[in-house]
Amino acid sequence: MLRRALQPGLSRGVLGRGLGTHRGRSTLGKVEGSGGYRGSWVAPVSSYVTFRTRDPTHDGKTVGRLGEGDQNGKVSEIKKKIQSVLPRGAWNPLRDTSYLPPEHSDVVIVGGGVIGLSVAYWLKRLEKPQGAIRVLVVERDHTYSQASTALSVGGIRQQFSVPENIQLSLFSVEFLRNINEYLAVVDDPPLDIQFNPSGYLLLASEKGAAVMESNVKVQRQEGAKVCLMSPEQLRNKFPWINTEGVALASYGMEHEGWFDPWCLLQGLRRKVQSMGVLFCHGEVTRFVSSSSHTETTSGEEVTLRRIHEVHAQEEMYLSRCPVCGPGPPSPPPLVPAGEDGPQPGVPACGMCPRDQCGRGLVWPDRRAGWCREGAPWHPAGHPAPCGAEEKGPGLETPFVIDASGAYFRREGLGNNYLGGCSPTEEEEPDPGNLEVDHDFFQDKVWPPLAQRVPAFETLKVRSAWAGYYDYNTFDQNGVVGPHPLVVNMYFATGFSGHGLQQAPAVGRAVAEMVLDGHFRTINLSPFLFNRFYLGEKVQEHNII
Amino acid sequence: MAAPRAPLHLVTPVWNRGTRGTRGLSRAVAPEGSQKKGRSLLQFLADRFYDVQALREYLLRKQVLKVHQKNRPFTYIRERFGPHAAGAYFILKQGGAVKFQGKEWIRSDARGHFSLDFLKFQAVPVEAVDASGCAINYQGLDSVLALKELQSLWLQRCPHVDDWCLGRLHPLANSLQELSLAGCPRISERGLASLHHLQNLRRLDISDLPAVSNPGLTRILVEEMLPSCQVLGADWAQGLPSGPEEQSRDTASPLPA
Numbered sequence: 001m002l003r004r005a006l007q008p009g010l011s012r013g014v015l016g017r018g019l020g021t022h023r024g025r026s027t028l029g030k031v032e033g034s035g036g037y038r039g040s041w042v043a044p045v046s047s048y049v050t051f052r053t054r055d056p057t058h059d060g061k062t063v064g065r066l067g068e069g070d071q072n073g074k075v076s077e078i079k080k081k082i083q084s085v086l087p088r089g090a091w092n093p094l095r096d097t098s099y100l101p102p103e104h105s106d107v108v109i110v111g112g113g114v115i116g117l118s119v120a121y122w123l124k125r126l127e128k129p130q131g132a133i134r135v136l137v138v139e140r141d142h143t144y145s146q147a148s149t150a151l152s153v154g155g156i157r158q159q160f161s162v163p164e165n166i167q168l169s170l171f172s173v174e175f176l177r178n179i180n181e182y183l184a185v186v187d188d189p190p191l192d193i194q195f196n197p198s199g200y201l202l203l204a205s206e207k208g209a210a211v212m213e214s215n216v217k218v219q220r221q222e223g224a225k226v227c228l229m230s231p232e233q234l235r236n237k238f239p240w241i242n243t244e245g246v247a248l249a250s251y252g253m254e255h256e257g258w259f260d261p262w263c264l265l266q267g268l269r270r271k272v273q274s275m276g277v278l279f280c281h282g283e284v285t286r287f288v289s290s291s292s293h294t295e296t297t298s299g300e301e302v303t304l305r306r307i308h309e310v311h312a313q314e315e316m317y318l319s320r321c322p323v324c325g326p327g328p329p330s331p332p333p334l335v336p337a338g339e340d341g342p343q344p345g346v347p348a349c350g351m352c353p354r355d356q357c358g359r360g361l362v363w364p365d366r367r368a369g370w371c372r373e374g375a376p377w378h379p380a381g382h383p384a385p386c387g388a389e390e391k392g393p394g395l396e397t398p399f400v401i402d403a404s405g406a407y408f409r410r411e412g413l414g415n416n417y418l419g420g421c422s423p424t425e426e427e428e429p430d431p432g433n434l435e436v437d438h439d440f441f442q443d444k445v446w447p448p449l450a451q452r453v454p455a456f457e458t459l460k461v462r463s464a465w466a467g468y469y470d471y472n473t474f475d476q477n478g479v480v481g482p483h484p485l486v487v488n489m490y491f492a493t494g495f496s497g498h499g500l501q502q503a504p505a506v507g508r509a510v511a512e513m514v515l516d517g518h519f520r521t522i523n524l525s526p527f528l529f530n531r532f533y534l535g536e537k538v539q540e541h542n543i544i
Numbered sequence: 545m546a547a548p549r550a551p552l553h554l555v556t557p558v559w560n561r562g563t564r565g566t567r568g569l570s571r572a573v574a575p576e577g578s579q580k581k582g583r584s585l586l587q588f589l590a591d592r593f594y595d596v597q598a599l600r601e602y603l604l605r606k607q608v609l610k611v612h613q614k615n616r617p618f619t620y621i622r623e624r625f626g627p628h629a630a631g632a633y634f635i636l637k638q639g640g641a642v643k644f645q646g647k648e649w650i651r652s653d654a655r656g657h658f659s660l661d662f663l664k665f666q667a668v669p670v671e672a673v674d675a676s677g678c679a680i681n682y683q684g685l686d687s688v689l690a691l692k693e694l695q696s697l698w699l700q701r702c703p704h705v706d707d708w709c710l711g712r713l714h715p716l717a718n719s720l721q722e723l724s725l726a727g728c729p730r731i732s733e734r735g736l737a738s739l740h741h742l743q744n745l746r747r748l749d750i751s752d753l754p755a756v757s758n759p760g761l762t763r764i765l766v767e768e769m770l771p772s773c774q775v776l777g778a779d780w781a782q783g784l785p786s787g788p789e790e791q792s793r794d795t796a797s798p799l800p801a
Contacts, residue, residue: 177682177708181608186600196734197711253714253741257734395733395765396740413733413761 101280105136107514108310110284112139114149114261114500115492117268118507121183124275126511131276138312140283146434149265149500151467153418155258155399155409156501157200158224159250161215161541162477165498166222167522168505173255175504176264183271191267195259198410199252199398201238202542203452208403209248211541216250225254240393241400242454251398258399258409261500282312289486305486392455393417404448408456416462421445422469422497422543436464469497475537478502480509481528490514491529496543611704614638615684625663627690628670632662634687638678645671645693672696672722682709693719700749701727707735714741724749726776731755733762740769750777 107123109116120135127133144150156176158169175182180190204212212228219226228250231243273279288309296302392415399409408419421444423429429437441461450456472479472494483489492510495502505522512520519525526538589596614637622630632642632650636658641651645668652658670691680688681704688697694716699705705728713720720742725731732755739748748770756762759778767775 184604186597186604194732194734195707197707197738198734199738254711257711395737395769397737410737413758413765 101136101278102134104134105278106133107135109135109137110310112137112142112269112279113144113147114265114268114503115495115506117265117272118503119492119510120272120277120507121268121275122508122511123514124272124277126508126515128515135272135277136280137272137277138280138282138284138310140281142279142281144265146468148468148470149261151465152261152500153258153409153420154261154500155200155256157252157256157399158219158222159200159202159215159226159252159256159542160498161211161218162526162538163218163222164522164524164526164538165477165502165540166219166224168502168509168524169498170223170255171505171508171522172501172503176259179264179267183267185270185274188270191263193259193263193267196257196410197254198258198396199254199256201252201398201400202250203246203401203403204248204250205245205403206247212248212250215542224252226250226252238393238396240453240455242452244451246403256399264500264503280312280314282314284310285313286311303485306488307486393453400452402448402452406445406448406452408449408453417456417459419445419449421448425473431468434466434468436466438464470494470499471496474532476540476543477538478506478527479529480506480524481513484529484533496540498543611679611681612683614679615681617683617686621663622690626667627687627692628668629663629665631673631687631691632670634684635673635675635678638675638680638684640676640678641674642670643672643674643696644668649674669693672698674698675702676700678702679704681705682712685709685712689713689715692716695719696722698722698724699728700724703729706730707732707738710735711738713739717741717743720745722747725753726751727753729754733757733765736762736766737769739766742770743772745770745773748773748775748777750775752778 109120116137116139120137123133123135141147156169156173158166158173160166160169176193176195179193183191202212216226216228228248229237230248231246234241234243234246234249287307288311289305289307291303291305293301293303393410395410395413397410397417399407401407404421406419406421408417410416411418421440423440423444438461441464446456446459450459470493476496478495478499479491479493481491483491490510490513492506495506499506506524509519509522509524512518526536531538618630618633618637621633628644632644635642636650636652637656639652639656641649642662643649644662644665647662647665647668649672650658650662671693672695673688673691675688676698677700680699680702688694689712692715697716697720705725707730710725710731713723721744723739723742723745724747726749731750731753736750736756739745748766750756750763750766753759763775763777766777767773
């Protein structure tokens with residue numbers, strides 16, 4: 001009799017867990033009452049309360065159970081106290097561990113670059129009530145020496161072909177414009193991101209002209225201020241350009257330019273720290289998850305996983321979670337598929353820094369930039385002291401992207417320029433090191449630029465560096481949203497070179513997905529992970 | 545342009561939060577012995593740290609909202625009387641002055657009052673706007689950019705005009721002939737680079753811009769960018785070290801700033 005009374009309650013408990021699971025939140029407590037249909041003879045168990053704490057080791061099991069009568073209540077309280085004193089509990093009287101990151105947190109963000117900090121910021125900003133969730137950001141290098149954010153050229157544009165990218169970029173521009181309202185911290189100086197509103201100039205040859213026209217139409221529909229220019233107009237506006245081979249150009253008049261990404265990163269960091277986000281210095285090495293099997297509507301068996309622990313290894317010898325000893329600095333591959341490695345049929349999730357099985361989906365590409373001195377500048381009407389030199393591009397130079405893929409922009413006032421080119425997939429260098437290949441400049445970057453701007457024939461290279469692109473080999477667009485098989489994991493990666501300019505908007509989208517379960521402001525459903533299964537490419541054509 | 549502004553309203557402002565749960569904590573921490581009557585004001589404020597912080601954030605937010613309120617669009621006047629009248633009303637409300645084509649300058653007096661006669665002008669375009677010292681910002685420029693035949697725009701000493709605003713001035717390229725940005729604290733050379741759209745500009749005043757890093761060089765580069773424009777700015781020799789490598793630049797003769 002008792003068993004029959006208990007079973008409906010237990011199954012409801014399982015269902016309750018499933019609901020909570022799919023929403024991706026850890027429930028702090030849930031009260032369920034059993035139905036009144038059993039009649040009065042089961043009065044002793046007519047109502048019970050299940051608690052589910054944040055303690056991940058006891059997920060799914062009832063931790064305390066209160067029935068009628070005081071004695072059961074006392075027993076459960078004592079049980080809870082004992083659990084908190086045991087090693088995995090929240091209370092540790094023997095040593096002060098307050099300087100370590102917390103054992104439990106509601107959201108763990110892997111990676112503390114501009115996207116991770118943006119997600120943390122928007123989670124803290126959109127949470128209801130304030131202070132409801134605990135956010136932990138795990139970053140392996142707080143100096144950001146190899147982070148894409150710090151090594152980025154810092155441009156922002158709306159000239160994309162996919163409407164969602166344009167909307168993301170428009171919101172990010174609005175965020176940057178009002179950055180001192182969004183990221184203001186009392187008593188700290190205002191941020192100056194040094195935005196240059198000079199616009200982007202994309203050049204297209206004969207065969208790319210039709211695509212460019214249709215792209216500009218889409219951009220204008222979304223609200224970007226872009227104008228098309230013929231070669232004649234180009235020559236009038238920018239006399240230093242050589243329009244040979246250019247059929248059409250699109251020029252962004254407003255909301256486009258470049259800024260200082262380091263300032264944005266530090267501003268975000270300062271603000272999220274003031275909002276109560278916790279930081280962990282370490283590298284995520286492993287997830288511990290549990291799995292449950294369900295059936296799809298067509299009867300197939302599917303394994304759903306839920307991550308319970310994130311193991312991070314700090315660089316110091318203090319390793320809180322001794323999963324692997326102090327290892328080499330190169331990150332091991334991460335596939336959130338539990339402890340048994342990648343499953344057949346599931347493509348690598350996109351977090352593999354190297355090819356997991358010969359063919360990762362998202363992997364870091366090396367891109368290099370060169371800072372160059374242009375031709376010496378002289379005011380019009382004065383003879384140059386040594387030879388006749390052409391006038392270099394002046395103050396009004398936009399961020400020019402040639403049809404061949406090489407790009408350059410003005411840097412400062414001293415006639416310096418910053419330029420580079422992305423290598424094609426065949427000539428992709430080894431992502432392990434960030435050494436600059438100067439021959440690449442001589443062979444691939446300089447010739448197209450010198451042909452486009454004759455004044456660049458007399459360039460000298462001052463310095464160079466290389467940085468990573470989180471390149472999505474499938475369709476060069478970001479992956480945003482939940483993992484279809486791991487119920488409490490979300491992606492925000494793979495932006496293929498425009499992560500910085502979309503970071504504020506992507507952070508907000510991911511926060512909305514985590515807190516509400518769906519996108520609210522910008523609908524990024526084309527960027528969900530499911531498109532890899534379904535084979536639907538959302539191809540972005542305007543990738544530098 | 546509607547897309548970037550709409551999401552702003554959906555996000556709830558965090559500035560109006562009241563006391564947080566940790567207020568009780570600070571009270572628990574304060575020792576019982578400090579209950580004496582002569583507790584100083586500083587101790588009082590220190591005990592309520594988060595309240596004081598919330599109050600400061602609220603006051604800061606109020607200041608920002610005040611500027612936003614000043615820059616609101618006057619859509620009714622625009623629909624009823626046209627964009628020129630709406631722009632003129634906006635400028636006069638901010639404390640500036642407006643000149644219609646063929647009429648005299650209209651200014652608001654010391655109290656901020658002005659006559660509404662200009663609403664009777666039927667589609668007479670606004671020729672000149674003097675917004676010196678006004679709290680005009682990026683949003684407020686909407687009203688000014690609607691004045692399609694504006695010839696002269698003075699934005700001297702405007703505290704909220706920055707590089708982003710300069711990037712917005714390109715719709716006035718056909719008509720604008722005179723622009724003055726003297727004394728604006730937030731304008732730097734990066735914003736000045738976006739003035740090259742204004743090819744009809746004949747007079748540009750960029751003197752006394754504290755945020756410009758190299759005034760002399762910037763002025764030369766701007767002169768180069770706008771060849772048919774007379775640029776009033778810092779003296780070109782300002783900030784340059786004197787030495788034999790300097791060339792004479794007599795054709796780009798500077799006018800007194």
